[in-house]
Amino acid sequence: MKTFTRRKAVRRPTVVTVAKRAGVSIASVSRVLNGLPASPGMERRVRAATAALDYVPDLRGRSLKAGRTMQLAFAVADIANPVYIEMMRAIDELTKAAGFRLVLHSTGSDPANEIDLIEGLGRRYADGLILSPLRITPDHLGAQSRAGADCHHRLAA
Secondary structure (H helix, E strand, O other): OOOOOOOOOOOOOOHHHHHHHHOOOHHHHHHHHOOOOOOHHHHHHHHHHHHHHOOOOOHHHHHHHHOOOOEEEEEEOOOOOHHHHHHHHHHHHHHHHOOOEEEEEEOOOOHHHHHHHHHHHHOOOOOEEEEEOOOOOHHHHHHHHHHOOOOOOOOOO
């Protein structure tokens, strides 16, 4: 098993760095990176600068500005359960098509884990949560209310 850890902080290129390298304004870099209209010459310079600097957009900054993480959390009792695996595949396909990333959690049927995930919505951990608890308690509903999250129940027949 391979373990990934965060590298030591390295100064990554920013939009300011790209703008200086390309000889354009920060607003021009933003326009190009967001696919808005720009002159071909400006777009060429910005693209060349991003490539030369190995610029990668900081999704944290983008999510702060947009107020969205583009992440959906999917929490189930046991990720080894074949039913959940099929659900995850279908949900992942839909979330990718909508431009979201799916984050998977196994709660071990522990209501405290489920409640922590619900409360995470209030901390903007994810834009939505698909939760498959074994039962919904008043604590679950209280966490949902504190998080300020809409709740849509769908009970299996």
